Amino acid sequence: MARITAGVTTSHVPAIGAALDRGEDKSDYWAPLFAGYEWSKKWIAEERPDVVVLIYNDHATAFSLECIPTFAIGCADEFAIADEGFGARPVPTVIGHPELACHMAQSLILDEFDMTVMNQMEVDHGLTVPMSLMFGRVESWPVRVVPIAVNVVQYPPPTGERCFKLGQAIRRAVHSFDEDLNVHVWGTGGMSHQLQGPRAGLINQPFDHAFLENMNANPTALRAISHLEYLREAGSEGIELVMWLIMRGALSEQCNELHRFYHVPASNTAVGHLILESPLDEETT
Ligand code: DHB
Ligand code: FE
Numbered sequence: 001m002a003r004i005t006a007g008v009t010t011s012h013v014p015a016i017g018a019a020l021d022r023g024e025d026k027s028d029y030w031a032p033l034f035a036g037y038e039w040s041k042k043w044i045a046e047e048r049p050d051v052v053v054l055i056y057n058d059h060a061t062a063f064s065l066e067c068i069p070t071f072a073i074g075c076a077d078e079f080a081i082a083d084e085g086f087g088a089r090p091v092p093t094v095i096g097h098p099e100l101a102c103h104m105a106q107s108l109i110l111d112e113f114d115m116t117v118m119n120q121m122e123v124d125h126g127l128t129v130p131m132s133l134m135f136g137r138v139e140s141w142p143v144r145v146v147p148i149a150v151n152v153v154q155y156p157p158p159t160g161e162r163c164f165k166l167g168q169a170i171r172r173a174v175h176s177f178d179e180d181l182n183v184h185v186w187g188t189g190g191m192s193h194q195l196q197g198p199r200a201g202l203i204n205q206p207f208d209h210a211f212l213e214n215m216n217a218n219p220t221a222l223r224a225i226s227h228l229e230y231l232r233e234a235g236s237e238g239i240e241l242v243m244w245l246i247m248r249g250a251l252s253e254q255c256n257e258l259h260r261f262y263h264v265p266a267s268n269t270a271v272g273h274l275i276l277e278s279p280l281d282e283e284t285t
Contacts, residue, residue: 002100002174002181006047007247007255008040009215009274010133012056012188012240014125015267017089020132036261036273037133043258043275044134049184051097051144053104053170055246056126056188057152059084062118068154069116071166073108074123074147075101082122091128097144100177104146107173113166115148123147130188133273143184150246152189152239160230161223163242167249174250187247189240191262192233193269202235203270208262211241212272216257219248237269244274251278 019030026034061082063069079094108115127147135142148170151157158166167185174183191211194202211234214221222245230239259275 002177011271061124072116104173164249167246185250187244191270191272194235
């Protein structure tokens with residue numbers, strides 16, 4: 001049986017990908033940021049997940065403003081790297097797991113989450129920057145990926161509560177797939193940041209630290225955060241944090257925090273990173 005064994009969250013700032021691609025990761029500005037992922041890279045090399053269910057948001061790349069699915073699941077064999085205006089990042093094509101993805105699409109839709117099925121989709125920095133942070137520069141990615149894109153770009157995004165429940169449904173979907181697979185679930189984006197308007201540059205460290213703490217200590221408190229609260233406390237792009245709640249919903253109720261990192265700023269963003277180990281609970285054994 002497929003099993004979710006761990007969850008990873010991380011911010012997905014495009015400038016991080018550019019720094020790595022240009023070999024600037026040892027610079028004074030970037031070295032402290034990349035240092036926070038050294039432990040994670042060693043850990044994941046030992047964990048060797050077969051598949052990552054990677055929750056991220058598209059930034060008007062695969063989806064223009066003409067068509068915006070709330071939740072989309074990538075069922076293709078592979079996903080090309082998008083050109084976000086400066087050429088596609090020089091990273092390997094992302095290899096999918098169509099059998100697991102199609103099973104998940106069926107399970108999620110019958111579980112009353114109306115996923116949009118993507119049989120072709122280009123992926124942007126929301127997906128590729130976390131891959132680079134966790135695996136570094138590689139010839140080919142060492143995992144297969146089931147991408148799940150969430151709309152947080154055009155109002156109205158889904159609520160945090162709805163996202164947490166989608167995570168729980170992802171857990172049911174993965175755990176009913178009849179193949180031995182070690183599966184990780186990642187949630188990308190956040191933490192506090194605002195890229196536009198009079199409050200551009202907003203960062204709220206107390207809010208971010210409380211969010212990091214409650215991911216394991218009290219996820220119930222995070223489920224109740226409203227759109228207005230995200231906007232007020234974490235800035236207009238802080239809403240990306242709802243994707244962390246999908247990851248959290250997909251894990252066991254009791255998790256072990258293995259690694260936490262927080263760094264301000266990277267570009268305009270407060271970078272947060274968490275690794276939670278998800279023990280197999282009664283329901284899955
Ligand atoms: C930045 C952060 C993001 O999450 C994003 O999608 C784009 C830009 C930034 O801080 O520059
Ligand atoms: Fe973003």
